[in-house]
Every structure is written in C-alpha cells, then in structure tokens.
Amino acid sequence: MDQQQAQNQIEQLRSQINKYNHQYHVEDNPSVSDYEYDQKMNELMELETQFPELVTSDSPSQRVGGAPLDAFEKVQHTVPMLSLANAFGEDDLIRFDRRVREGLGVDEVSYVCELKIDGLAVSLRYENGTFVQGATRGDGTIGEDITNNLKTIRSIPLRIDQQDTIEVRGEALMPQKSFLALNKAKEDNAEEAFANPRNAAAGSLRQLNPKIAAKRNLDIFLYAVGQWEVGTLSTHSERLTYLKEIGFKTNPEWRICNNIEEAINYVNSWVEERSNLNYDIDGIVIKVDRLDYQETLGFTAKSPRWAIAYKFPAEEVITKLYDIELSVGRTGVVTPTALLNPVKVAGTTVQRASLHNEDLIREKDIRINDTVVIKKAGDIIPEVVRVLSDERTGEEQVFQMPSDCPACGSELVRLEEEVALRCINPSCPAQLKEGLIHFVSRNAMNIDGLGEKVIEQLFHENLVHTIADLYKLERKELLKLERMGEKSVENLLAAIEVSKQNSLERLLFGLGIRHVGSKAARTLAEQFETIDHIVEATFEDYTSIYEIGEKMADSIVRYFDETRVKQLIDELRSLGLNMEYKGIRKSDKQEDSLFTDKTVVLTGKLEVLSREEAKEKIEAYGGKVTGSVSKKTDILIAGADAGSKLDKAKELGITVWDEQELREALKE
Ligand code: IVH
Numbered sequence: 001m002d003q004q005q006a007q008n009q010i011e012q013l014r015s016q017i018n019k020y021n022h023q024y025h026v027e028d029n030p031s032v033s034d035y036e037y038d039q040k041m042n043e044l045m046e047l048e049t050q051f052p053e054l055v056t057s058d059s060p061s062q063r064v065g066g067a068p069l070d071a072f073e074k075v076q077h078t079v080p081m082l083s084l085a086n087a088f089g090e091d092d093l094i095r096f097d098r099r100v101r102e103g104l105g106v107d108e109v110s111y112v113c114e115l116k117i118d119g120l121a122v123s124l125r126y127e128n129g130t131f132v133q134g135a136t137r138g139d140g141t142i143g144e145d146i147t148n149n150l151k152t153i154r155s156i157p158l159r160i161d162q163q164d165t166i167e168v169r170g171e172a173l174m175p176q177k178s179f180l181a182l183n184k185a186k187e188d189n190a191e192e193a194f195a196n197p198r199n200a201a202a203g204s205l206r207q208l209n210p211k212i213a214a215k216r217n218l219d220i221f222l223y224a225v226g227q228w229e230v231g232t233l234s235t236h237s238e239r240l241t242y243l244k245e246i247g248f249k250t251n252p253e254w255r256i257c258n259n260i261e262e263a264i265n266y267v268n269s270w271v272e273e274r275s276n277l278n279y280d281i282d283g284i285v286i287k288v289d290r291l292d293y294q295e296t297l298g299f300t301a302k303s304p305r306w307a308i309a310y311k312f313p314a315e316e317v318i319t320k321l322y323d324i325e326l327s328v329g330r331t332g333v334v335t336p337t338a339l340l341n342p343v344k345v346a347g348t349t350v351q352r353a354s355l356h357n358e359d360l361i362r363e364k365d366i367r368i369n370d371t372v373v374i375k376k377a378g379d380i381i382p383e384v385v386r387v388l389s390d391e392r393t394g395e396e397q398v399f400q401m402p403s404d405c406p407a408c409g410s411e412l413v414r415l416e417e418e419v420a421l422r423c424i425n426p427s428c429p430a431q432l433k434e435g436l437i438h439f440v441s442r443n444a445m446n447i448d449g450l451g452e453k454v455i456e457q458l459f460h461e462n463l464v465h466t467i468a469d470l471y472k473l474e475r476k477e478l479l480k481l482e483r484m485g486e487k488s489v490e491n492l493l494a495a496i497e498v499s500k501q502n503s504l505e506r507l508l509f510g511l512g513i514r515h516v517g518s519k520a521a522r523t524l525a526e527q528f529e530t531i532d533h534i535v536e537a538t539f540e541d542y543t544s545i546y547e548i549g550e551k552m553a554d555s556i557v558r559y560f561d562e563t564r565v566k567q568l569i570d571e572l573r574s575l576g577l578n579m580e581y582k583g584i585r586k587s588d589k590q591e592d593s594l595f596t597d598k599t600v601v602l603t604g605k606l607e608v609l610s611r612e613e614a615k616e617k618i619e620a621y622g623g624k625v626t627g628s629v630s631k632k633t634d635i636l637i638a639g640a641d642a643g644s645k646l647d648k649a650k651e652l653g654i655t656v657w658d659e660q661e662l663r664e665a666l667k668e
Contacts, residue, residue, distance in 0.1 A: 042627025
C-alpha cells in the first residue's frame with residue numbers, strides 16, 4: 001500500500017469509527033458490535049503504525065494519546081464563563097420572571113428549561129472542525145487546559161462538521177454507576193473514596209495523566225456556547241438543536257415553557273423524577289429563549305440576567321432512630337450505625353445511616369428513640385442531619401460508646417490523633433471475620449463461592465477462626481452448612497485449592513496490612529520477590545522504594561514484627577500456599593529476551609491469562625502487541641475459537657503458539 005492509499009483508507013476508517021462512536025456514546029444506539037468496532041480501531045492503529053506521518057491529533061486512536069503532564073497550562077477564556085444566580089423557591093422564580101419582562105418591556109416571555117447537571121463546567125474549542133482545546137471554568141476568566149483528559153470522553157467529538165471557530169460549553173459528569181464502581185475499587189484498595197459523583201468527575205479531569213481519566217468513564221452534556229461565529233440562529237432552543245445536529249451530546253430533557261407557570265410545573269415535575277436519572281442533577285436552569293432578548297437583558301458583574309438556576313433542596317425526611325448498632329471493622333475500628341424505621345429518601349428506602357464516631361453523636365446530641373431528619377449526602381449516602389428535640393418524650397436514652405469491644409470484650413483504645421475507638425485484640429472474632437472477607441475478595445485471593453454469608457456461617461459453626469483455617473476445611477464439615485450441596489462444596493474446595501498458587505501480591509494484599517493496598521502489595525512483591533525477603537527487610541529497605549512512604553513502611557515493619565503474624569505465615573506455608581512472586585521479575589527482564597523486537601498478535605479466548613495480562617507481559621519482555629496480522633507479525637498467540645486471524649497467519653506462514661506455549665515462554 002502506498003502513502004496515498006493508506007491516507008484514503010485511514011480517512012475512511014476514522015470517519016467510520018467516529019460514526020460508531022457517536023452512535024454508541026451520544027445517541028445510545030450502537031449499530032455495530034464491540035468486536036466490529038475493535039476491528040476497525042485495530043486496523044486504523046496498524047495503518048498509523050506503518051505510516052506514522054499520517055497520525056493526526058484528532059484521530060480516534062489518539063483519545064488516550066497524551067503523555068502525563070507536570071502541570072496544566074492556563075487558558076484565557078475568549079468569552080468569560082459565568083455562573084448563574086440561584087433561586088430557592090417558586091417566589092424567586094416569579095420575581096425573576098417579573099424582572100425579565102420589565103427589563104424587556106413585554107408581557108410574555110418563553111423560557112427554555114434544562115436540567116442543571118451536577119458536574120464540572122468545561123469549555124471545548126473547535127477550529128476548522130477539529131477539537132483543539134478543552135478547559136475548566138477556573139475563575140471564569142482563566143481556566144486550565146485539560147484537553148488530553150477531555151479527549152478521553154467518548155461523547156466529545158474530536159471532529160465536527162462545522163469549519164468556523166466555535167466554543168461550546170457544558171458539564172462533564174460521572175454517571176452514578178461508574179461512581180459507585182470507582183468507589184468500590186478505591187475501598188478495596190484501601191484508598192479514600194470520593195464523596196459524590198461531582199467530586200469524582202472533577203478529580204478525574206484534574207489528573208495529570210490522561211490514562212487515569214480514560215478509565216473513569218466520564219460523560220458530558222453541552223448546553224451553552226462561548227465564542228460563536230454561526231450567525232443564523234435566533235433562539236437558544238435552535239442552538240441546542242443545532243449543537244445536537246453537528247454531533248454534540250445535549251441533554252434530551254429540555255423543554256420550551258411559554259411562561260413562568262409552565263417553567264414552575266417543569267421544575268416540580270423533576271423533584272421526584274430526578275431519582276430515576278443515572279446521573280446527578282442539583283436543580284433546573286431556566287433561560288430566556290430568544291437570543292435578542294438575552295442580548296437586551298445582558299449581564300450583571302457575575303451572571304446573565306436572562307437565566308436563573310433553581311436549586312433543589314436536598315430531600316429531607318423524618319423518621320425514628322430506634323437503636324445504635326456497633327460494628328467492628330477489619331482494622332478494629334468500632335463504628336456506630338443508626339438503625340432507622342425504614343423511610344424513602346431520594347428514590348431508595350433507607351434504614352441505616354453511619355454515625356461515624358462518638359464525637360459526631362455528641363455534637364448532634366443524637367439519642368436512641370429520637371425523631372431525626374435524614375437526607376442523602378451528595379444524594380447517595382444516607383446521613384442523620386439533625387434531631388427534632390421538640391419531639392422528645394423522655395423515653396430517649398443518651399448513647400454511650402462501650403469501653404470494651406462489642407465482639408470480643410477486650411478494652412477499646414483511642415489512638416492518638418484519631419476520633420475512632422479501636423479494638424486492638426488481634427484475635428477479635430469480628431476483625432477476623434472482616435479480615436477473612438477481605439482475604440477472599442476479588443483483588444486479594446479471589447476465592448469464588450466464599451461470599452459474606454458463607455463466611456458468617458463458617459464462623460458461626462466455629463469452622464474457621466483464622467485465614468489458615470480456610471485451608472483446613474473438610475468436605476464433610478462444609479456439607480453440614482445451609483444451602484451447601486455436593487456441587488457447591490466441591491467447587492468451593494477446588495477454588496480454595498487453586499488460590500494456593502496465587503502470586504505473592506494477592507496474599508500480601510489479602511493479609512490486610514494497614515495502608516497496604518493492592519497496588520502497593522504488587523510493588524512489594526515485585527521488588528522483594530518472596531515473603532521471606534519482605535519479612536527480613538528494614539524500614540529503610542521499604543522507603544527506598546519510590547511508591548512506599550514512611551507511614552506504609554512503618555506499618556509493614558510493625559505488622560511483620562508480630563509473633564502471631566510470623567506463626568500465621570509459617571502455617572500458611574506448611575499448608576502449601578505459594579509465597580513467591582510469579583510475575584516478571586526484575587532479574588528476568590533480560591535485554592535479549594524472547595520478545596525483543598518481535599511483533600505479537602493475540603487472538604481467540606485465553607483461558608488462564610487475561611488479554612490485558614498477556615499483553616502487559618509480552619511488552620515487559622520487549623515485545624510489541626498489535627491488533628491485526630500482517631507480514632510484519634512474528635508470532636500469533638491463538639487461544640480457543642481463534643478465527644480469521646489464525647487463518648491469515650497460517651496463510652502467511654507466521655509462527656503460531658497456543659496459550660500454553662506463551663506461558664512457558666513467559667516462565668509462567
Ligand atoms: S448555563 C452563562 N445550563 O451550573 C450561563 N449551566 O450555577 C452558563 N450547569 O456554571 C450556564 N447545568 O456549571 C447552564 N443546563 C445548564 C447547566 C448549567 C449545569 C452549571 C454550570 C454553571 C452552574 C451555574
């Protein structure tokens with residue numbers, strides 16, 4: 001293929017991919033399977049690798065192309081990004097309408113009502129049809145250049161069918177589902193969770209490495225324009241329609257309201273309905289529709305006179321707090337939880353709310369049997385806002401945190417600089433149970449069939465107390481448990497057996513050493529290679545590793561200093577658990593390794609390794625993994641059900657390996 005042919009083919013692929021992308025991420029109406037999409041993308045990337053001079057920054061292959069930055073550049077907004085005046089009730093809206101009509105000297109004004117998306121305001125700049133710059137609002141005059149992060153949002157078109165310079169503005173957001181999944185992963189890794197989807201979206205877009213933003217599954221709705229040289233439109237509603245036409249994602253829920261009463265009805269219709277959306281909104285924005293009216297009304301110093309933001313009050317409901325329950329977490333922290341008469345808030349029924357610690361209970365003077373006001377913080381996490389002390393009958397009881405652990409009875413301590421009370425008994429059954437739940441979890445030992453319910457039963461029946469006991473479970477004991485038939489017992493025992501072969505980092509993370517998340521566990525395993533090396537290492541050995549700070553190092557040293565930990569490790573070893581790192585070792589990364597300068601293609605279903613793992617490992621050995629088979633391919637790794645790529649490789653006489661051969665080569 002010559003350069004001209006390649007150019008044509010690349011152009012065709014890009015426009016097909018852009019179309020598929022738009023159908024999937026903007027219209028929510030895909031026309032091809034993920035597989036077909038991936039094929040096109042692979043083909044494009046292959047061609048761009050062969051003809052690097054044809055790569056452009058607006059190619060769909062470049063969505064996650066940017067290198068990590070040291071800091072964001074500043075961007076001066078050509079038209080300031082203003083915010084809106086707020087309205088908190090119908091009265092405010094009626095006053096707004098009166099001011100608008102008086103300002104214009106007319107009796108009737110039509111408004112566009114839109115959802116007020118609770119995300120992060122951004123501005124997107126297009127020149128000659130190409131997305132060239134994306135920025136945060138900043139102080140309204142100067143924002144930060146987050147182009148590379150915004151490019152990872154698939155609903156943002158990298159090209160549009162409009163050659164004039166335009167700037168469109170809107171709200172980047174994280175859908176609730178992605179937010180919950182992200183926080184779950186953070187918790188699994190002992191990292192701090194985000195308080196709400198807005199913070200999560202903002203935090204993701206402020207990452208200097210676009211690869212992180214790319215994983216966060218962000219979305220966007222566009223609702224306004226900045227610099228704008230498209231002349232013919234006369235209303236805001238026409239603009240919204242036009243934005244959609246040229247490829248931007250606009251929110252479909254906007255309506256034209258012919259007067260403020262209709263707007264108020266629209267507002268009220270969303271008070272309940274908003275809990276059915278899969279993203280957060282915090283109000284309704286009401287905008288004068290006619291652009292000439294907007295111009296006449298103009299701006300105050302801070303905001304336009306032609307628009308207002310109606311803010312929903314966080315829904316608050318009243319219920320009874322009938323008890324306070326204490327739970328002991330994996331690290332021994334004792335957390336009080338309010339038990340509530342079930343009540344519906346913002347779309348779900350709430351019956352528990354964390355009270356976090358004793359200080360908070362004192363501050364809010366929360367007593368058992370109090371009537372309390374509940375809301376969902378950030379619309380998600382239930383919270384006791386305040387007590388209705390007028391409702392007290394004298395039946396209420398002041399709550400005292402116990403001095404002893406509710407699970408094991410040993411004395412609780414309050415560590416320096418902590419508000420939490422902790423049980424520091426290492427054999428506390430509640431901690432052990434939580435520790436076991438963590439040990440078997442997906443990012444740790446990943447033992448299928450050992451959910452919370454089964455672990456609870458195992459504890460209840462006195463079948464396990466420590467991690468080691470898991471590996472001593474017997475078939476006949478398990479058969480006695482409720483809902484455990486022959487087949488599930490067999491599967492469970494097999495899963496426990498398989499877990500013995502896990503690479504060291506899983507065991508390390510599973511042990512639940514304070515401050516050691518799954519990433520740190522992997523680093524430790526990679527650096528020290530065996531558990532014995534880790535146990536023998538000193539504080540300085542740990543801190544000499546870039547990713548390991550003093551707090552973590554201190555915690556690791558203390559952990560392995562304990563006799564019971566040493567005993568546990570000996571016991572696990574004698575039960576047959578692997579204590580070595582099985583990934584690629586530093587010492588194995590030889591220069592002349594098998595894959596140096598080799599181009600490898602993966603196809604079909606791999607059984608043991610995931611695609612991602614296989615790719616990572618081949619690359620670590622110096623190989624390059626590409627998507628499609630060509631004459632340049634050196635090795636094709638064919639998993640189960642390999643199709644056309646295998647045929648093509650055979651045709652071209654390329655070396656074909658199965659997964660087993662790959663794993664042998666990788667010394668897996
Ligand atoms: S219009 C000059 N429309 O709310 C007017 N803003 O409190 C520009 N927001 O800064 C704003 N949804 O970040 C507009 N449909 C919507 C919106 C919206 C969310 C945000 C935006 C703005 C803030 C104002």
